[in-house]
Amino acid sequence: MSAFPEGFCWGVATSAYQIEGSPLADGAGPSIWHRFAHTPGHIADGETGNIACNHYQRYLEDIGLLHELGVNAYRFSIAWGRVLPEGRGAINRKGLGFYQRLVDALLERGISPVITLYHWDLPMALQDRGGWINPDSPQWFADYAEVLFRTFADRVTSWITINEPWVIAVLGHLEGRHAPGWRDPSAAARVGHHLLLAHAAAVASYRTLGHGQIGIALNLEPQHPAYPKAADLLAAQRRDAFVNRWFLDALFLASYPIELAQIFGPAWPKFGAVALDQIHYPGDFIGVNYYTRARVAAAPEAKPLGAICLPPPREKSTAMGWEIYPEGLGEVLGWFKERYGNPRVLITENGAAFADPAPCAGLVLDPQRIVYLRSHLRAAAQALAAGVDLGGYFVWSLMDNFEWAEGYSKRFGLYWVDRQTLQRYPKSSAHFYRSVIATQGAVL
Numbered sequence: 001m002s003a004f005p006e007g008f009c010w011g012v013a014t015s016a017y018q019i020e021g022s023p024l025a026d027g028a029g030p031s032i033w034h035r036f037a038h039t040p041g042h043i044a045d046g047e048t049g050n051i052a053c054n055h056y057q058r059y060l061e062d063i064g065l066l067h068e069l070g071v072n073a074y075r076f077s078i079a080w081g082r083v084l085p086e087g088r089g090a091i092n093r094k095g096l097g098f099y100q101r102l103v104d105a106l107l108e109r110g111i112s113p114v115i116t117l118y119h120w121d122l123p124m125a126l127q128d129r130g131g132w133i134n135p136d137s138p139q140w141f142a143d144y145a146e147v148l149f150r151t152f153a154d155r156v157t158s159w160i161t162i163n164e165p166w167v168i169a170v171l172g173h174l175e176g177r178h179a180p181g182w183r184d185p186s187a188a189a190r191v192g193h194h195l196l197l198a199h200a201a202a203v204a205s206y207r208t209l210g211h212g213q214i215g216i217a218l219n220l221e222p223q224h225p226a227y228p229k230a231a232d233l234l235a236a237q238r239r240d241a242f243v244n245r246w247f248l249d250a251l252f253l254a255s256y257p258i259e260l261a262q263i264f265g266p267a268w269p270k271f272g273a274v275a276l277d278q279i280h281y282p283g284d285f286i287g288v289n290y291y292t293r294a295r296v297a298a299a300p301e302a303k304p305l306g307a308i309c310l311p312p313p314r315e316k317s318t319a320m321g322w323e324i325y326p327e328g329l330g331e332v333l334g335w336f337k338e339r340y341g342n343p344r345v346l347i348t349e350n351g352a353a354f355a356d357p358a359p360c361a362g363l364v365l366d367p368q369r370i371v372y373l374r375s376h377l378r379a380a381a382q383a384l385a386a387g388v389d390l391g392g393y394f395v396w397s398l399m400d401n402f403e404w405a406e407g408y409s410k411r412f413g414l415y416w417v418d419r420q421t422l423q424r425y426p427k428s429s430a431h432f433y434r435s436v437i438a439t440q441g442a443v444l
């Protein structure tokens with residue numbers, strides 16, 4: 001029996017800087033990840049996205065892989081700096097032309113484009129104006145989005161404004177592990193707010209220019225007390241406010257969790273009623289990027305949260321050190337039905353990195369990824385049966401790619417990429433996912 005309804009959206013996901021390569025080709029303006037990756041010490045093995053998977057040249061071959069999988073949707077991001085090299089103003093027609101050819105080739109194959117407007121690669125020219133802490137940044141983003149809405153209004157009906165505002169604010173502006181590499185709590189709080197204003201402005205623009213669906217993609221991760229102790233439960237609740245409810249409550253409830261003012265202290269701005277009303281903009285769907293859960297222990301010395309996350313047992317971990325915890329996907333999906341009015345949800349990322357072996361006779365055997373995907377797909381099917389308005393599922397990722405600060409050392413793909421030749425090889429998980437799609441989940 002099919003676990004998923006006819007018309008369910010089956011896809012895979014990628015992002016521009018992680019797969020395209022050629023970051024400066026055809027008049028493209030450099031991004032903050034180009035600068036960050038070229039700054040020694042930021043990326044494992046000193047790698048950059050200069051080549052990545054050379055998708056910029058090999059995109060037709062990669063669309064062939066999508067067709068081989070049988071997906072009916074493909075989530076990818078547009079590099080802002082290819083379209084607007086200075087981040088605003090003059091349009092780079094060659095840069096926009098790449099995405100027009102990509103969209104047309106997808107549509108010819110019957111694959112629906114799901115475009116992420118922003119997946120972390122802000123044009124350097126805008127960062128030089130302060131980037132996301134600049135109060136003008138929401139308008140910069142809305143103007144960029146309008147160029148794409150007008151270009152693709154007739155062909156693209158699924159849009160994601162921003163990928164993971166929490167990662168942008170926290171890893172990029174609080175912890176400094178991602179571009180632009182800042183460590184400034186006040187900046188992180190303001191960046192989070194400006195990203196929500198940017199999302200709201202793009203949604204408002206799409207309401208006048210488009211006739212499809214638009215949403216935002218959030219990284220969501222259940223926070224569980226490591227031990228049955230009151231202190232651990234309180235620490236887990238604090239971290240839940242910080243990781244999950246910061247953006248969920250803002251979008252759906254027009255309020256920030258009170259814990260954030262305690263966590264950020266004086267660095268947390270005094271947002272008024274108008275500011276909170278302006279971020280009350282969930283859009284048409286919520287994208288859920290789910291990978292794992294956190295086991296949280298109280299640690300008063302670990303400022304500002306007073307919490308630490310305990311590593312999972314090795315036998316339950318992926319190559320990223322993340323716990324394999326499919327139950328957490330059902331928990332996260334349930335939040336939308338229980339707390340936020342049961343909006344349309346898409347699982348916009350779910351996947352895992354494992355130490356995949358090299359190809360043998362043209363195939364990479366990755367049984368662990370099959371186990372991971374099967375268990376998470378089962379959890380998704382159970383949530384759907386329980387009444388969650390789940391409309392689609394995207395595997396992260398189509399192929400091994402540039403895994404940010406980890407460089408190319410972590411492989412998330414359904415296709416294995418030879419780093420010397422860039423040849424793509426199917427993993428057995430690609431064949432598994434193809435069978436899931438072909439049977440609407442009956443094989444699970």
Ligand SMILES: OC[C@@H]1[C@@H](O)[C@H](O)[C@@H](O)c2nc(CNc3ccccc3)cn21
Binds near residue numbers: 015291349396412
């Ligand atoms: O790490 C795998 C992927 C990454 O390649 C995607 O670009 C990004 O959208 C993505 N988000 C998560 C989950 N959130 C996260 C948490 C901590 C650090 C980085 C990402 C995983 N991933």
